Amino acid sequence: MDPEGSQLINSTAKQRWASVALLIPALNEEPVIGPTIDRAKRAGFRHVLVADNGSTDGTVAVAEGRGVLVTREPRRGYGAACMAALRGLPECIDTVVFLQADGSEDPAEAHLLLAPILDGRADLVLGSRTLGRAAPGALLPHQRLGNRLLTGLIGLLYGHQFSDLGPFRAIRVDALRRLDMRHSNYGWTIEMQVKAVQQGLRVMEVPVTYGVRVAGETKVSGQMWPSISAGVKMFWMALRLRFHSIARPSHR
Numbered sequence: 001m002d003p004e005g006s007q008l009i010n011s012t013a014k015q016r017w018a019s020v021a022l023l024i025p026a027l028n029e030e031p032v033i034g035p036t037i038d039r040a041k042r043a044g045f046r047h048v049l050v051a052d053n054g055s056t057d058g059t060v061a062v063a064e065g066r067g068v069l070v071t072r073e074p075r076r077g078y079g080a081a082c083m084a085a086l087r088g089l090p091e092c093i094d095t096v097v098f099l100q101a102d103g104s105e106d107p108a109e110a111h112l113l114l115a116p117i118l119d120g121r122a123d124l125v126l127g128s129r130t131l132g133r134a135a136p137g138a139l140l141p142h143q144r145l146g147n148r149l150l151t152g153l154i155g156l157l158y159g160h161q162f163s164d165l166g167p168f169r170a171i172r173v174d175a176l177r178r179l180d181m182r183h184s185n186y187g188w189t190i191e192m193q194v195k196a197v198q199q200g201l202r203v204m205e206v207p208v209t210y211g212v213r214v215a216g217e218t219k220v221s222g223q224m225w226p227s228i229s230a231g232v233k234m235f236w237m238a239l240r241l242r243f244h245s246i247a248r249p250s251h252r
């Protein structure tokens with residue numbers, strides 16, 4: 001266990017890190033995936049999974065070269081990659097932390113997300129970039145606006161006020177399986193939040209820091225059309241969960 005991540009964790013919780021996996025969805029992240037895995041290992045993670053689906057660069061080779069498990073899903077989309085990784089989880093894992101590959105989130109802060117779960121106080125803990133400190137330029141204006149609109153919509157429809165929709169989060173695996181996640185793309189994160197509220201999970205938010213991408217290229221927020229498309233997918237997901245259950249995998 002690295003001292004960075006260990007200071008605030010009691011010894012029982014430290015032992016329980018053995019049953020925690022870090023899941024990194026990654027698409028064409030060759031320039032940054034190696035250092036991100038190294039930081040995760042330094043932060044204390046023994047189980048690191050990279051969820052790839054269709055990287056055309058050296059992402060998979062770099063990850064495998066560091067001895068971590070890589071799952072590959074033929075279907076495109078962020079959610080599809082995450083679901084494939086969950087199917088490949090080792091049996092001993094009872095808690096999963098999601099982390100971006102791009103170095104914008106700090107795996108040494110994962111203990112902030114894990115503590116409430118390991119202490120038995122929460123099922124899902126979200127890293128909030130708006131409660132925490134976002135570096136200049138890390139959260140773009142349209143991301144802040146989208147966050148406000150979508151968290152406001154969730155508040156109206158479901159009566160739970162989130163402060164962020166960021167992907168850095170920890171969740172108990174049994175709870176996640178009960179959520180029956182379906183969205184194959186960027187609706188996946190908001191689906192998790194809304195279903196967690198609908199199913200009465202114990203949800204918490206903790207402040208986290210957020211930096212700019214260290215290297216490589218943005219797939220979503222730094223590009224206009226992917227941003228609009230992700231926003232629409234998230235809006236649609238938030239809305240349809242209120243009125244329909246999702247019976248089949250969704251690509252919208």
Ligand SMILES: Nc1nc2c(ncn2[C@@H]2O[C@H](COP(=O)(O)OP(=O)(O)O)[C@@H](O)[C@H]2O)c(=O)[nH]1
Nearest residue numbers: 025026027053077078081100101218219220221
């Ligand atoms: N496997 C997989 N990972 C993805 C996909 N889209 C984005 N990611 C990963 O999800 C994380 C967030 O994407 P990123 O490009 O950083 O989005 P941004 O933070 O909005 O610029 C990164 O780790 C990406 O590599 C996808 O379609 N498949």
Ligand SMILES: [Mg+2]
Nearest residue numbers: 100102104213
């Ligand atoms: Mg990013």
